[in-house]
Amino acid sequence: SAVISQKPSRDICQRGTSLTIQCQVDSQVTMMFWYRQQPGQSLTLIATANQGSEATYESGFVIDKFPISRPNLTFSTLTVSNMSPEDSSIYLCSVVMTGANTGELFFGEGSRLTVL
Amino acid sequence: KQEVTQIPAALSVPEGENLVLNCSFTDSAIYNLQWFRQDPGKGLTSLLLIQSSQREQTSGRLNASLDKSSGRSTLYIAASQPGDSATYLCAVLTDSWGKLQFGAGTQVVVTP
Numbered sequence: 001s002a003v004i005s006q007k008p009s010r011d012i013c014q015r016g017t018s019l020t021i022q023c024q025v026d027s028q029v030t031m032m033f034w035y036r037q038q039p040g041q042s043l044t045l046i047a048t049a050n051q052g053s054e055a056t057y058e059s060g061f062v063i064d065k066f067p068i069s070r071p072n073l074t075f076s077t078l079t080v081s082n083m084s085p086e087d088s089s090i091y092l093c094s095v096v097m098t099g100a101n102t103g104e105l106f107f108g109e110g111s112r113l114t115v116l
Numbered sequence: 117k118q119e120v121t122q123i124p125a126a127l128s129v130p131e132g133e134n135l136v137l138n139c140s141f142t143d144s145a146i147y148n149l150q151w152f153r154q155d156p157g158k159g160l161t162s163l164l165l166i167q168s169s170q171r172e173q174t175s176g177r178l179n180a181s182l183d184k185s186s187g188r189s190t191l192y193i194a195a196s197q198p199g200d201s202a203t204y205l206c207a208v209l210t211d212s213w214g215k216l217q218f219g220a221g222t223q224v225v226v227t228p
Contacts, residue, residue, distance in 0.1 A: 042220045
């Protein structure tokens, strides 16, 4: 398994500001994923982050709004830029493990953002 | 496009009853299927992972089955407890890179 730490766990933000969420993993992983969970909804993949390359964004998500960094194999950040109330969500970091349970994904505790 | 559906959307049972949660997916070409638990406002906890070549997985009171040909998985929770109250999410791995497609979840309440 993997232990994933996210910061902040929650925050209240003002419209028009930006916030960076950090994700730290206790082991080296190739792939890291960022998901969004809007209130009452299931999870939607924002982007896939590989170390040493640009993040790959899903349809409906763009780099200018959700810039991602992946400086090494244990860390990634997601920035939510120019926030609006529609960005109020839980943002989750995820990693995929290899080995005996290939393809098993683990998630952090999430970062709950409320935009006023 | 892969679509994942979970039925029922919500379920309330008295303590001690067995829980049966259903998940269906439209494209049988999956790498694996994973069941998660989510407590309110929290992240996801992995419960069971079933590889595409497997028919079922068991962990304690939890048992999950997979029928790829019919596009179905079922999560059984035996002898439910109030601590089992949570939202249960089913997700299928649609490519080898780790991209998951989630269902909307089943919200479970176990009453004492």
